[in-house]
Amino acid sequence: MVTIVDVAKHAGVAPSTVSYVLTGKRPVSADTRVRVRESIQLLGYRPHAGLSARARTNVLALVLPLREGVHLPVAMRFVTSVVTSARGHDMDVLLVTADQGAAGLRALAESGRVDGFLVMDVELDDERVPVLRQLGLPSVLLGHPAAVKGLTCIDLDFEAAGARCVDHLADLGHRNIGFLGAPSVVYERNTGFAQRTLAGFSAAAMRRGVTSTAVPGEHGHDWVLAVVASLLRELPRMSALVVQNEAVLGQVVDCLRAEGRRVPDDVAVVAICPDELAERLRLTSVQLPVEVLGRWAVDLLMAKLKGHQPPALTLLPPKLASRTGSKSPEPRLRVTNGVG
Amino acid sequence: MVTIVDVAKHAGVAPSTVSYVLTGKRPVSADTRVRVRESIQLLGYRPHAGLSARARTNVLALVLPLREGVHLPVAMRFVTSVVTSARGHDMDVLLVTADQGAAGLRALAESGRVDGFLVMDVELDDERVPVLRQLGLPSVLLGHPAAVKGLTCIDLDFEAAGARCVDHLADLGHRNIGFLGAPSVVYERNTGFAQRTLAGFSAAAMRRGVTSTAVPGEHGHDWVLAVVASLLRELPRMSALVVQNEAVLGQVVDCLRAEGRRVPDDVAVVAICPDELAERLRLTSVQLPVEVLGRWAVDLLMAKLKGHQPPALTLLPPKLASRTGSKSPEPRLRVTNGVG
DNA sequence: GCAACGAATCGAAGCGCTTCGATCGTGATT
């Protein structure tokens, strides 16, 4: 390993002089500066990251707490999208999955190992937000807390998404609509997307004069059975169900059928999930545009790195894809090409 | 800022003892350990990683060149597996997707940003291998080059996998077997898994006296059509086809059907791919145990970080899952729970 | 011609942490 001392020796100066050439914290004569630069080049010296490191690392941190209730396949779609986008900007991605919370963020920022942060799974009152605000590094949130001032956030408009489901179903004549959401831990954590969807759903139900019930959706087959049963008990005339829970979506449909309800004839199911999943199960859905969100988030971060100041909040309007009428033939494998 | 010295003073021990409690590199009596832990807790001490050159960064680099022919969904399954395993060892993952080759590896190692390397998409004569050998940092290859001495590699035994497909089909009486492989760029790069599978396939075909033809499988619907047509032309009596190409697998089956061949009645298709995909298409397959490989790779790397010297090459025996006989009902969503 | 000045550079003392040889108690072995 080439150290600053090696460079100093080679250039015939003191290590501190090399340091000053690197940091520019004290004036160095043009002559010496050139000589030191040459030695650095020649020896292939790279300052040890974390100590000097005011230089760009070309690494962005994707902070993704892998905690209970996070649906891994969907999370990984985000990762894929972020990684491929980052690649287009010549950036690598540090996947920070250990949840050390705000302290972890600060430590990472101070260690100088990354150029910026992409933060996922944001809670309404997230403890990491104040830290992000005062941090020297730029950051973008995938999802948004209650107060977004001074931040840069991008998210699907989940409130509108929840409302959109109700409106769609109410337009079709449904008067009793259930809502099966994320696992309860997600609500207990006050995770933004879950709370907002529910709020949008509830408000729209009230506005449209629709009777509704909402329940969280725990994982595990027995739980799903119980949850579906309780929905049917609480809302006997339930003719439509909105599901925001990728992990149990398929099981929910199965359970409804096991209870003797035809889907979608007896119970119309609308999912809020990535398109592919809804496509496979042939369910009407509000699309969760994972790829767009991931790419956009990276673009926003790169813009901030270049010194721009993008808007505090970018909300994508929800899009509903109706899949009731046309019973397509056997679902087909969606083919994704490798990256060229 | 709370330093290790503060903790040591508070606990009434030497700083080195605190360090040993933290790293576990030397035994510390249970009594002392508890006391030190309490002081750490009480003072809110957070070790400042990255200051000392020898400090662990708790980051492992997952080197995954995102180049043509790499199938992203499968690659991301590896990433998922690696990330969740790494999480269990309190490690984060730096996803290095930029293909700067050997130079990039060296730069990364010298920058001191990672503790070790996990290298994917390994070629038979990979330029990165000599660098990995002389690097100070431990590394594990997912896949293996021609010469593995001094390395640590883990891989599915693709040669056996190729042979296994032939044996299975030959046992069923097939005498004309096609092989549809990865895109041709993958072979041109001399990527290990592709070359080995083909070698195993060919050798087994010869051994069993089976007529065979092998073609690479480019992406894009028109290409697939052309490739399938050419296979049927070259091997008119082809009654079985081995496919090692996740990206076009579904299309291949579609094209065969479009050509009037029933699958599996006229043409038995055996895939080499992750189980889930084969399950969805209801195809017999040799399983590509992505999750196991990823987890095992991380375990190997952690073992090396602890100073152990695992075997140079670990090969997983291929497992064939037969899915012909039982036509299961409508494919069901495979549910994966979030991480708890 | 000599002191004062300031830019350029040096040397050494840290930074917080790891690591290694040394030391200090034990209990077990002769």
Place this chain on the structure above:
DNA sequence: AATCACGATCGAAGCGCTTCGATTCGTTGC
């Protein structure tokens, strides 16, 4: 009882880098 062995702990020497007071040395002002 003296010795040994060994686990637990300490002290000090680094690690690569920054930082700051000190030291040059060529200018300038008088």
